[in-house]
Amino acid sequence: MSASTQEAVHPALLDEHARVEHQLDEFSRWRADLCQLGQPRFGEMGVRLQQIRQLLADHFATEEEGGYLASALSVAPQFARRAEELQLQHREFLQQLDELIVRLTSSPAQFPTWSDACREFEAFLVSLREHEHAENEIVQSAFERDAGTAD
Ligand SMILES: [Fe+2]
Numbered sequence: 001m002s003a004s005t006q007e008a009v010h011p012a013l014l015d016e017h018a019r020v021e022h023q024l025d026e027f028s029r030w031r032a033d034l035c036q037l038g039q040p041r042f043g044e045m046g047v048r049l050q051q052i053r054q055l056l057a058d059h060f061a062t063e064e065e066g067g068y069l070a071s072a073l074s075v076a077p078q079f080a081r082r083a084e085e086l087q088l089q090h091r092e093f094l095q096q097l098d099e100l101i102v103r104l105t106s107s108p109a110q111f112p113t114w115s116d117a118c119r120e121f122e123a124f125l126v127s128l129r130e131h132e133h134a135e136n137e138i139v140q141s142a143f144e145r146d147a148g149t150a151d
């Protein structure tokens with residue numbers, strides 16, 4: 001891969017992740033503040049999750065455009081299997097969100113307690129961050145390997 005291709009592809013994905021992470025931080029703060037209050041706000045949480053869904057649907061589409069992690073895998077094909085697993089998670093995350101949104105916006109909301117809803121929201125954010133972190137690691141490793149083999 002040429003230096004100019006590296007510059008075009010590598011920072012683009014990391015910049016995109018930084019942008020997504022910034023927005024996830026806001027959702028995370030919102031969740032912590034609201035859940036600490038202990039007042040059930042199922043509908044509001046449903047609206048927030050719809051916003052996350054939109055953010056993620058756009059983000060996943062960006063990642064898959066032109067082949068998921070294609071430039072990283074071209075120099076580090078040993079990550080191909082892991083990349084397949086990660087790509088499958090895109091659909092799973094969106095399905096999970098769709099289910100959560102339906103349960104939050106049903107009347108009454110389909111959660112035993114507000115704490116349960118908060119816990120599920122938090123668990124979702126944790127899984128999502130693990131996914132993003134795993135992608136960063138693949139891209140970073142591929143980039144370092146490529147830089148290491150460049151003359
Ligand atoms: Fe992803």
Ligand SMILES: [Fe+2]
Pocket residue numbers: 017059063131132135
């Ligand atoms: Fe990502």
